[in-house]
Amino acid sequence: MxxxxxxxxxxxxxxxxxxxxxxxxxxxxxxxxxxxxxxxxxxxxxxxxxxxxxxxxxxxxxxxxxxxxxxxxxxxxxxxxxxxxxxxxxxKAYARPWRAGSRLVVVPAWQDAPAWVGVDDVVVHLDPGRAFGSGAHATTRLCMGELEAQVAPGARVLDVGCGSGVLAVAAALLGADEVVAVDIDPEAHRATTANAAENDVADRVRVVRPSLAEVTGEFTVVVANIGAATLTALAPMVVARTAPGGTVVLSGLLQDQVDLVTAAFEAEGAQLATTAADGEWRALVVRCA
Incomplete structure (x- = not known):
């Protein structure tokens, strides 16, 4: 062995x-x-x-x-x-551009945007490097689709467990005034910073390492794609950092984990609004009072 x-x-x-x-x-x-x-x-x-x-x-x-x-x-x-x-x-030799939601398109940074990208599409150029998250997983697609619906111009967004930075960059490109990205992995810090620069949103994406506890202020939209156990543990801190009437997008969980995560956030005063599915994977949208 x-x-x-x-x-x-x-x-x-x-x-x-x-x-x-x-x-x-x-x-x-x-x-x-x-x-x-x-x-x-x-x-x-x-x-x-x-x-x-x-x-x-x-x-x-x-x-x-x-x-x-x-x-x-x-x-x-x-x-x-x-x-x-x-x-x-x-x-990387097998990576291909892909669509999330109706307008977001993720294109590997070492490739040109394909001809099928429309004039109204929002293109995210991504090189995850060695950070967690190539961007192509079902839970990432789910989160991006929800961000497209939730992020309005002027929003303040928090990305918990930013990995490659694909969600943080997408939020900025969708019009967020400020995006704070947090992750415990030094590679995530590097990749998110680089991808923000690649997409010309470095002035609106700020990477914080290593702890959510170090993040201050309130956010109109919080997104966390990090697994059911971690979502449950972080529920109090996530809700505390969401502005009244704000939205939290949660993914990284399977169907049989939905009730567990929902209960953790409802215990903090949030309410489940919608659930989205991609195969066996789920994303939750919760509202904070």
């Missing part, structure tokens, strides 16, 4: 039915892996008669046990060492 105490970076090799690849990748992202590559492989599929793929997820050795626990034995997984971390950029 690989000795995780001697390895700075490792790869989690997860074998999943092809139709469950997005779900398994979401679980891995939520556990904090740094990058995922999907590989088509000729391997037996232990849980179905259909075809299987392998997800190669890179993470620090320190976080690997947590990621394995998140998989909860649902899929076959093992841990292998890596020679270096150059593979973390291999996924």
């Amino acid at each position: 690989l000795d995780l105490t001697t390895e700075p970076w490792v790869t989690l090799r997860v074998t999943v039915p092809a139709e469950e690849a997005d779900l398994a990748a979401g679980v891995l992202w939520s556990a904090g892996v740094a990058g995922i590559e999907e590989r088509s492989v000729a391997v037996p599929c232990p849980t179905t008669e259909g075809s299987c793929v392998q997800l190669w997820a890179g993470t620090t050795a320190e976080l690997a046990p947590e990621a394995l626990r998140a998989l909860d034995g649902r899929w076959s997984a093992d841990v292998v060492p890596v020679e270096d971390d150059a593979w973390l950029d291999a996924w």
